[in-house]
Amino acid sequence: xxxxxxxxxxxxxxxxxxxxxxxxxxxxxxxxxxxxxxxxxxxxxxxxxxxxxxxxxxxxxxxxxxxxxxxxxxxxxxxxxxxxxxxxxxxxxxxxxxxxxxxxxxxxxxxxxxxxxxxxxxxxxxxxxxxxxxxxxxxxxxxxxxxxxxxxxxxxxxxxxxxxxxxxxxxxxxxxxxxxxxxxxxxxxxxxxxxxxxxxxxxxxxxxxxxxxxxxxxxxxxxxxxxxxxxxxxxxxxxxxxxxxxxx
Numbered sequence: 318x319x320x321x322x323x324x325x326x327x328x329x330x331x332x333x334x335x336x337x338x339x340x341x342x343x344x345x346x347x348x349x350x351x352x353x354x355x356x357x358x359x360x361x362x363x364x365x366x367x368x369x370x371x372x373x374x375x376x377x378x379x380x381x382x383x384x385x386x387x388x389x390x391x392x393x394x395x396x397x398x399x400x401x402x403x404x405x406x407x408x409x410x411x412x413x414x415x416x417x418x419x420x421x422x423x424x425x426x427x428x429x430x431x432x433x434x435x436x437x438x439x440x441x442x443x444x445x446x447x448x449x450x451x452x453x454x455x456x457x458x459x460x461x462x463x464x465x466x467x468x469x470x471x472x473x474x475x476x477x478x479x480x481x482x483x484x485x486x487x488x489x490x491x492x493x494x495x496x497x498x499x500x501x502x503x504x505x506x507x508x509x510x511x512x513x514x515x516x517x518x519x520x521x522x523x524x525x526x527x528x529x530x531x532x533x534x535x536x537x538x539x540x541x542x543x544x545x546x547x548x549x550x551x552x553x554x555x556x557x558x559x560x561x562x563x564x565x
Contacts, residue, residue: 319359319369320350321454323461326362332384336360336370339379346372346380358382363453363461365390390459395563396510397554398423398465400474402517403434404547410448412547417452417462419551420558424449425465425474431519436467471528480507483534485514486553487521490538494553498537498560511557515550 322342330336338346338360346352352372360368360382366389370382399421404412416424426445428436445464453461468474476483484498514521514529521529526536539552558564 318457319357320346320352321359321361321457322346323363323450323454324360326364326366328362330360330362330366330368330384330387332387334384335373336382336384337379338382343379347375352380357385359457360384361453361459363450363459365392365459367459388459392460393422393563395508395561396422397557398425398510398512399550399554400425400427400468400512400514401550402427402429402515402521402546403432403436404517404545405433408545408547409434409444412550413445413448414452414455415548415551416554417449417458418456419554421462421550421554422460423463423465426467427514428467428469429517430522430525432517433519471525471532474512474532476510476512476532480509481512482508482510483512483514483529483532484553484557485521485526485529485534485536486539486549487516487526487536488538488543489520490536492535492537494537494539494556495560498557508561511561513550513553513557515546515553518546 322338324338328336352358354372354375356372358370360370368384369386370384372380373383374381397420399416401412401416401424403426426436449462449464539556544552
């Protein structure tokens, strides 16, 4: 599979056109990945466009590529939003990478009651955004997941529509994802977004569970083994996509 680089969505990308790539993407292409003239790579605007291009020139000003093929991918029928409790700082990067690679369309940071990690305002937002972009390129995704605003309680959470489903993952739930989600969806063919709530290492508090339940959340567990918060989201995404038959 070809290496992927991100370009500005305002670029006019069409077969036969030439594009100039500069900045960090050009530096990585030449200095890190060691690409040379004649190499094929992929470009994406992070909004569904994917293009196969050939490097035609490398200079101090940047990299020029010739576009060979262009594909435009439609947004997924069902969007997946992960409400991720802040993890320990040494786990945060890994957590975001896994969520992107597993198919999240939106990541919403959550300062849960038992979260060990702390949100550092714009600095944290910039880090998460950088990690998301890096994971998009590594996993060759054609869309960059959105990064939502920090929430500190369920009152901050705004469900997008009545067609949304809110799933709260809790190790103490008697209901398993693989059994109960299909039952929940039997009469819900209109679903357009699924919110997945992933709690912190210490678990979701009873008060938080009650509040999320009052919002219509269904509480499920993934299975027997208890996963780290940084890993649970990726497994939950895999399970939900399998249950919905929308594996990305």
